[in-house]
Amino acid sequence: MRPTRRQVVAAAASLPLAAAAAPAAVAGQSAGGRSRTLFIAGDSTAAQKYADAAPETGWGTALPFFLDKRLRVANHAVNGRSSKSFVDEGRLEALLARIVPGDLLLVQFGHNDAKSADPARYTEPWSTYQAHLRRYVEGARERGARPVLATSVERRRFDAQGTAVPTHGDYPAAMRALAAEEGTALLDVQALSIARWQELGPEGTKAYFNWTPEEQDNTHFNPPGAIAVARMAAEALLNAGVLPPRDVRRLEDEIPESWITWPTAD
Incomplete structure (x- = not known):
């Protein structure tokens, strides 16, 4: 059962003050009083989708529904990218050029x-993966922004007994270790999502993924799935002390699927 907003807010209020305070920013504004921006660097599970991909939906598209209007979302996630290829293509550099003090950089x-068969994207969890993630963390901090690491949302995979099976190997553990080493906020979306998939079961989870008998996509989301994962991320931002309670909203509300849109690609 999903916790109520009151329970989530109470949990956030019980965090130590040092954990609950975001550097140079409170109440959705920077130290200078302007609106902040939450940047997302990630892959297809978070990315904005276009009309030719509907109903596939990235959770980053739904995240603004759960955040105060003063906290803007700039979704730079792109299909097919890894922590390495995102850097190699110049996407991190372009993103960091837009970041200013008080902003947030969420990295998944x-x-x-x-x-491993694709050298342009492959990283080894305990070496090159962590090394690339450090570039995001250091880049944000150098610009006075706050980095936030998010473990990868889980795929839909169950064993013969109906138990949800993790699919990301050592990558979530490597990110958790790096977050602890760097003192970086961590949203453990992998743990949250696999627990939710276990609750829903093999059949129930089909309603969250871009799954049809013909396609059987067990990685990407439809609107209900994207909304569910965005809600997890918003609750995690609150519980981790990254955002204060007044920066989140609608944690208990049903979000209409009609709020999801797929713009026409340029």
Whole structure:
């Protein structure tokens, strides 16, 4: 059962003050009083989708529904990217050029880092994966922004007994270790999502993924799935002390699927 907003807020209020305070920013504004921006660096599970991909939906598209309007979301996640290829293509550099003090950089990679047959994307969990993630963390901090690491949302995979099976190998553990080493906020979306998939079961989870008998996509989301994962991320941002309670909203509300849109690609 999902916790109520009152329970979530109470949990956040019980955090130590040092954990609950975001550097140079409170109540959705920077130290200078302007609106902040939450940047997302990630892969297809978070990315904005276009009309030709509907109903596939990235959770980053739904995240603004759960955040105060003063906290803007700039979704730079791109299909097929890993922590390495995102850097190599100049996407991190372009993103960091837009970041200013008080902003947030939420980083979720891992799905494509594991593709060992593709040297353009592959990273090894305990070496090159962590090394690339450090570039995001250090880049944000150098610009007075706050980095936030998010473990990869889980795929839909169950064993013969109906138990949800993790699919990301050592990548979530490597990110957790790096977050602890760097003192970086961590959203453990992998743990939250696999627990939710276990609750829903093999059949129930089909309603959250871009799954049809013909396609059987067990990685990407439809609107209900994207909304569910975005809600997890928003609750995790609150519980980790990254955002104060007044920066989140609608944690208990049903979000209409009609709020999801797929713009036409340029």
